[in-house]
Amino acid sequence: MSAPLTLIQATVITQDPQLPQAQAVLVGSGRVLAVGTPDGLRAMAPHAETADHRDLILTPGLCDAHTHLVTYGFSLSEVNLHGARSVSEVQARVGQAALNTPAGTWIRGGGFLLSELGLGDYPSAALLDEVSPHHPVQLYSRDHHMTWVNSAALRAAGVHEGTPDPEGGQIVRPLGCLLEHAIGLVSAVMPAPTEAEYLSAARAAADDLASRGYVSTHTMAFEPPEAPRALQLLAARGELPLRVWACLPHDRLAQARDLGLGPGSGGLFTWGGVKFFADGALGSRTAWLHAPGFADGSGTGIALDPPELIRERGLQAIALGLTPVTHAIGDRANTEVLNVYDDLRAAAEAKGLRLRIEHSQHLRDEDLPRHRGLVCSVQPIHLQADGPMIRELMPHLAGRSYAFKSLMDAGAILAFGSDAPVAAPDPRASFAAAVSRVDDGGNKLAPNEAMTEEDVLWAHTRGPALAAGWDDEGIIRPGARAAFTLWDRLGGNARALVL
Numbered sequence: 001m002s003a004p005l006t007l008i009q010a011t012v013i014t015q016d017p018q019l020p021q022a023q024a025v026l027v028g029s030g031r032v033l034a035v036g037t038p039d040g041l042r043a044m045a046p047h048a049e050t051a052d053h054r055d056l057i058l059t060p061g062l063c064d065a066h067t068h069l070v071t072y073g074f075s076l077s078e079v080n081l082h083g084a085r086s087v088s089e090v091q092a093r094v095g096q097a098a099l100n101t102p103a104g105t106w107i108r109g110g111g112f113l114l115s116e117l118g119l120g121d122y123p124s125a126a127l128l129d130e131v132s133p134h135h136p137v138q139l140y141s142r143d144h145h146m147t148w149v150n151s152a153a154l155r156a157a158g159v160h161e162g163t164p165d166p167e168g169g170q171i172v173r174p175l176g177c178l179l180e181h182a183i184g185l186v187s188a189v190m191p192a193p194t195e196a197e198y199l200s201a202a203r204a205a206a207d208d209l210a211s212r213g214y215v216s217t218h219t220m221a222f223e224p225p226e227a228p229r230a231l232q233l234l235a236a237r238g239e240l241p242l243r244v245w246a247c248l249p250h251d252r253l254a255q256a257r258d259l260g261l262g263p264g265s266g267g268l269f270t271w272g273g274v275k276f277f278a279d280g281a282l283g284s285r286t287a288w289l290h291a292p293g294f295a296d297g298s299g300t301g302i303a304l305d306p307p308e309l310i311r312e313r314g315l316q317a318i319a320l321g322l323t324p325v326t327h328a329i330g331d332r333a334n335t336e337v338l339n340v341y342d343d344l345r346a347a348a349e350a351k352g353l354r355l356r357i358e359h360s361q362h363l364r365d366e367d368l369p370r371h372r373g374l375v376c377s378v379q380p381i382h383l384q385a386d387g388p389m390i391r392e393l394m395p396h397l398a399g400r401s402y403a404f405k406s407l408m409d410a411g412a413i414l415a416f417g418s419d420a421p422v423a424a425p426d427p428r429a430s431f432a433a434a435v436s437r438v439d440d441g442g443n444k445l446a447p448n449e450a451m452t453e454e455d456v457l458w459a460h461t462r463g464p465a466l467a468a469g470w471d472d473e474g475i476i477r478p479g480a481r482a483a484f485t486l487w488d489r490l491g492g493n494a495r496a497l498v499l
Helices: 038-044 067-075 087-099 126-129 151-157 182-188 195-211 226-237 250-259 307-317 331-350 367-371 382-393 394-400 406-410 427-436 453-459 460-469
Strands: 007-014 021-028 031-038 051-058 062-067 107-112 136-141 146-149 169-171 177-180 215-218 243-251 268-278 323-328 354-359 375-378 413-416 483-485 496-498
Touching: 007 038, 021 038, 031 038, 038 215, 051 136, 062 250, 062 460, 067 107, 067 226, 087 107, 087 126, 107 382, 126 146, 126 151, 136 177, 146 182, 151 182, 169 182, 182 427, 195 215, 195 226, 215 226, 215 460, 215 483, 226 268, 226 427, 243 250, 243 483, 250 268, 250 307, 268 307, 307 323, 307 331, 307 413, 307 483, 323 331, 331 354, 331 367, 367 406, 375 406, 375 460, 382 394, 382 427, 406 413, 406 453, 413 453, 413 460, 427 453, 453 460
Parallel strands: 007 051, 062 215, 107 136, 215 243, 243 268, 268 323, 323 354, 354 375, 375 413
Antiparallel strands: 007 021, 021 031, 051 483, 136 146, 146 177, 169 177, 483 496
C-alpha cells in the first residue's frame, strides 16, 4: 500500500450481496481496496487521507445507459424547445435565434412534442417561414425520429412536392416534416461540424453528465463517425471524465470487421455494441404496432431494419465479440426483435454477451417471459411526457407500457438511461418517474409497475455494468473501480466522486 490512499467515510450502499452496507471504503490507484468500518480500515492504512462524508450516502457511480453523447453536447448550444406548449412559442424561440444569427446560417434545435404543441397533425414549413425566411431551419422532435423544417431547408435539400419518399422514411405533405430516414434528405446538406466543434460538443456533454453525478455512459450510435472519434481523442488525452461504452451503427459493421474492431479491455472508451432500429417512436407516430395500431387511425407505424437484417448482422457482430443492441418501441417491434433474439441467444451466450433491447417500451403480456436473461435498456423519464400520449393513442397498451417491474420479475436485466438529448440526463427525474409513475398529466401510468428506490439505483449502476460486461463497476467491493456517486438522499441531489 505505497500508493496514496483515501479512506471515505459515508453511509455506504455497496450492492455487493456479501456486504450490502458499510461505513467506510478504502481506495488507492483508482480501485477499491477494502470495505468495512472506519476503525477497521484505518488500522489497515493508518496514513490514508480521510474524506469525511458521514452526512451523505455513497453508492456505486451512476451510469446513463442510453445517450447519444456528442449529439447531446451539440444540443446544449441549440434552440431548446423542451417545454414549448404552442406553435407560437416555437416561433418565438426560432425567431429570437434568427435575430442573432447571420442570414443564410442554419438554425438547429429540438425537443418539441406534437401533443404538447396542441397539434393533431404535422406542422408545415410555412409556420417556420413566418419567423425565419432567410435562415434554413431544422428542428428535431423530442424523440429524434422526425424533423420540422422550413422552406429554405427544403430548397437547400432539393425536396419538393414531387420528391419520392425514401425507403424507411416519409416526406409529410403539405411539406414541413420529415419522418425517419427522410430526415437524411435535409441533414445531408447541412454544413458538417469541424473537428474542433466535435471535440467541444463531446467535452460539453461528458462534463454535463459528470456534473450530474454520472461516472459512465453508454452512447448509442445514430451519430457521424466523427462523434466517437472525438470521445476517443478526449480519452487518449486524459480529458474524458466518464467511462464510455460505445455502439457502432450496423451499416459500419464491415469497417469494424476489416479493422479488427472488437470490445476494448482498457481505457475509458471502448467499443461494445452494434446498433439496430426495429422501428421509430411514439411521439412521431412511427412506432411499429400490432393491430389495431394507433387509436387516432394513423396506422401501425414504420418498420425500419428488417428482422432478417438484424439476424444476419447480429450474428456477424457476435462473432466479433460485439453485442447486438436493437431499438424497439412498439409492441410489434418488440415481438419481432424477440423472435430474432431467440435465434441469436446460443451464439451470444457462447461469447459471454447479453443481447440487448433499447426502450422495450410497449409490450404484450405473452412476450414478457421471453425477456429472461436479456438486457432491457429503458428510460423512466420518458413516461412523464408519454403518459398522456399513451392514453390517447394506444390505450390498449397502457397497462404494459414502461413495464419495469414485470420485466424484472421476468428475469430481464434493467439498465436505466435518459436517451439524451431526447430527455435531460437528470437522475432525480429518472428516480421520480420510476418510483411514482406520475406523468405530465398528473396521472399514474401502470402504477403496478412502480419500482423501489433501491431497484432504481441498481438499474442505474449494476444493471448497466452487467450490460456492458464491466465486472468492476456498479458495485463497491475490492477490485472495483473507485467511481462513486454521493447523495444527500437516494434519488435526490447527486455528485460524482472518482478517485
